[in-house]
Structure formats: structure tokens, C-alpha cells
Amino acid sequence: MLLTVVTVTTFAVLIRIVANPLSNVFQKQLTHRAADPLFVISATYGFLALVCLAFWSQLRFAGLPVAFWSCMLVVGLFAMIGNVFLVKALHLGDLSVLGPINAYKSVVGLIVGIFLLNEIPRWWGLVGVLLIVVGSYVVLATKQPQTGFSWRLFQRPEVRLRLAALVFSAIDGAFLKKAIVLSTPTIAFFYWCLFGFGFTIIWIGFTRRERWREQATLLVSQKSTYFALFLTVGVTQVASNIALAGMQVGYALALFQTSALVSVLFGYQFFNEKGILRKLIGAGIMVAGAVMITVLG
Template identity: 60%
Template sequence: MLLFVLSLTSLAILVRIVANPLANVFQKQLTERSAEPLFVTAATYGFLSLVCLAVVTLERLVGLSTAFWTNMTACAVLSVLGNVFLVRAMRIGDLSVLGPINAYKAVVSMLVGLVLLDEQPTLAGLTGIGLIVAGSYVVLRQPGASSPLSMAVFGRADVRLRVLALLCSAVDGVFLKKAIVVSSPLTAFSYWCLLGFGLSMGWILLAQRAHCASQLRVLWTQRATYLLLFLSIGLMQVSTNIAFEGTSVGYALALFQTSALLSVLFGYQFFGEQNIMRKLLGAGVMVIGASLIIVLG
């Protein structure tokens, strides 16, 4: 039984590592074809909600505790915001740049622990922060820049949006883990979809109702890419939930960071992004730094 759990968790982590950058590829492709980030987010939640309602038994969706609802609602709100920020960032930025920035999630987690829990960073944690910062400058530095180290890169709109998405996802993971503990990965996934769809559709009706007809046309013409996005996001979230149930959040997040390397490769393969070797080097340094913080920090 133990070997089965370990193998299932390992498979889930592997699927998540591949599915995350693939989802980013399809998100970027859709926004390049006139899809609005909020509609991409709502359509993703909507399709996955239909799948959940078709396969999940009613018994799994009722009789849940107050703790579940509190954590799941907080997770859903942050998840919707994070997804919209992420897709907006993908629309205007390079996948090979924005993917590795996710390693900063480990820094955010450490700062939250320092402020809220008075957890003092270890030498490994401080070393990890240094590696992430150094690696990010390698990834973000523009060719021909007068200085390799400049905070100006964080003033870019795509980087700011990606950091906002990262902040949301760093916090929503905590609430998601708590919701899984008092329910199950499948139940938490179902309400992640249903609540996310309700929140994103409410946002559309309040702020972007006039664009609904045009966005539905885009959805139909780009239905193949949308379907690939739905599948990759579904696999990513289900595998995340299984990984969180089967191992510590810190260990899982450390392994998830390796998807940064795939983001760089996918940026080159699908969008012809340049300076790939430099970005791979920087992303690799950031992965090592994130792993030090999460596992040893």
C-alpha cells in the first residue's frame, strides 16, 4: 500500500511538472488570438465544472464542514485572481521569462512565515533567496543592457502581473491544503472548479458583459486550443491535489519548480523566444534556490 501511495504521488508530481507549462502555452496562444484573460479563466473553470458534475457523486459534495467552506472559498477567490493575472501576463510577456519567476513563490512563503509565524530563515533559506534573485536576473536581463543587475526589470507590466499571480497562488495553496485535509482531493478539486466558475462569471457579468458574444465566437473558432487548455489545467490541478495529499506541501512545491526549465524550452519551441541557453541557466539556478528554501530552509 505504501509503495502504491508513493508511486501515485510521484506520478502526480511528474504530471503536474509537465501540465503547468503546457497550460501556459495554450493560455498564451489563446490570448494571441484575441481571447480575453478573464474569459479564458471562466471557460476553463466552466468546462471542468461540467466534468466534475458528470463524474463526481452527490455524496462527495454535501455534508462538508465549516472549515472546508472557509478554506475553499478563500482558495477560490485567490485562484481566480491569480489565474486572471497569469493569463494577462502571458499575453504580453515571454513564457521563457515568466515561467521561471514562479520560483519566487518559495521566497514569498518564507517571508509569510517570518512575518506571521516568527520563523527565522536558516542559512540554507538565505542561500536559496540569493540563488533565486541571481537566477532571476540572468533570466530577465535584456541583451545589451548596460548592467546585468537592475531592479528596473520588475517594473515591466508582464513581470508585475506574474508576481501578482504568484502571490495569489502562494497563499491559495495553503487554503487548498487545509480544504483537502478535511475532505478529499476530488472534493476539493470539484469545488475549486465550481466556485471558480461562479466567481469568474460574476466578474464577467459585472465588468465585461459587452464582450460575451465576441468571446464566444473566439471560443468556438479556437475550440481545439481551448480543449487542450482545459485538459492541461484539469490534469495540473488534480495532480496538485493528489501530491499535496501524499506528501508535504514544501516537498511537492520544491519539485514543482522544475517546470521552470520546461517553460523556457516551450517558449523556444512554440513561440521562437530567444536566448534560451542563458534562460535555462538562470532557471536552473532559481530551481536550486527554491528547493533549498522549501526543503532545507
């Protein structure tokens, strides 16, 4: 039984490592075709919520504890904000840069653990933080000579948006784990879609009402790319839920960061982004740091 759980969890992590960067590719393609990030996220949530209805027998409303609903409200809100920030960042920046930046999620998890859980990292964890900082510098550095680390690198709009996205994502991951423990990965996935769709519709109602016809027309004209996005996001989130159900949040977040290497390769393959060798080296350093934080820290 233990072997089966480990195998399913490992398989879910591997699927997630590939599916998440691929979903970023489709998100970036859509924003380059005038798709609004908020509409992209809303359409994704809405489609996946409809698909969940096919599994109605595995869903339930009654009998779930109050803690589950409070967790899902936080997850829905934070996941929506994080995803919108992510798509905006992908529109502005290179996938081969923004993918590796996500390794900072492990740093966020470490900081949250110190203040909320009193989890003091050992020196290996601090070395992991240093590796992530060094790796991010390698990824973000240009060919221009530099005298040392420059915080101006983090003034780039796309980098700041990506950092904001991962902070929201790291926090919602902790609440999502608790919601999964209180229910099942399938039920948590359904309400992740439903609450996320509800929050995006409210946001659109207040700020984007005049654009819904234009965006609906674009959805129809780009239906193939949208469908590919729906599929990869759905696979990514299902795999994430299964992984979170089978391991600690910290371990899962660290393993997810190996997708940084895939993001760099996809950035080169789909968008002809430059400096790939340097970015691969930097992404590898960041991944090593993320693993050290959670496995050895």
C-alpha cells in the same frame, strides 16, 4: 502502503511539471487570438466543473465542516485572481521568462512561514533566496551591458503581473491544502472549479457583459485550443491536489518549480523566443534555490 503513496505523489508531481507549462502555451496562444483572459479562465472553470459531474458519486455537499467552505471561498477567489493575472502576463511577455519567475513562489512561502507560522529559515534557506534572485536576474537580463542588479527589470508589466499571480497562487495553495485535508482531492477539485467559475461569472457580469457574444464565438472557432487548455489545466490541478495531499505545501511548491525549465523550452519551441541558453541557466539557478529553501532551509 507507504511506497504506494510515495509513488503516486511522485507521479503526480512529474505530471504537473509538464502539464502546467503546456497549459501556459495554450493560454498564450488564445490571448494572441484576441481571447480575453477573464473569459479564458471562466470557460476553463466552467468546462471542468461540468466534467466533475461525471464523478458525482465521489462528490458530496453535506457533512463538510465550516472550515472547508471558508477555505474553498478563499481558494476560489485567490485562484481566480491569480489565474487572470497569469494569463494577462502570458499575453504580454515571453513564456521562457514568466515560467522561471514562478520560482519566487518559494520565497513567498518562506516569508508567510516567518510571520504566520514562526518558521525561521536556516542559512541554507537564505542562500536559496539569494539563488532565486540571482537566477531571475539571469533570466530577465538583456544583452545590453549592465553595471549591476537593476530593479527596473521588475517594472515590466508582464513581470509584475506574474509576481502578483504567484503571490495569490502561493496563498491559495496553503488554503487548498487545508481544504484537501478536510475532504478529498476530488471534492476539493470540484469546488475549486465551481467557486472559480462563480467568481469569474460575477466579474464578467460587472465588467465584460458586452463582450460575451464575441468571446463565445471565439471559443467555438478556437475549440481545439480551448479543449487542449481544459485538458491540461484539469490534469495540472488534479495532479497538484494529489501532490498536496501527499506532502507538505513547501515541498510541493519547490518541486513544482522545476517546470521552469520546461517553460523555457516550450517558449523556444512554440513561440521562437530568444536567449534560451541564458534563460535555461537562470531557470536552473532558480530551481536550485527553490529546492534549497524547502529541503535544506
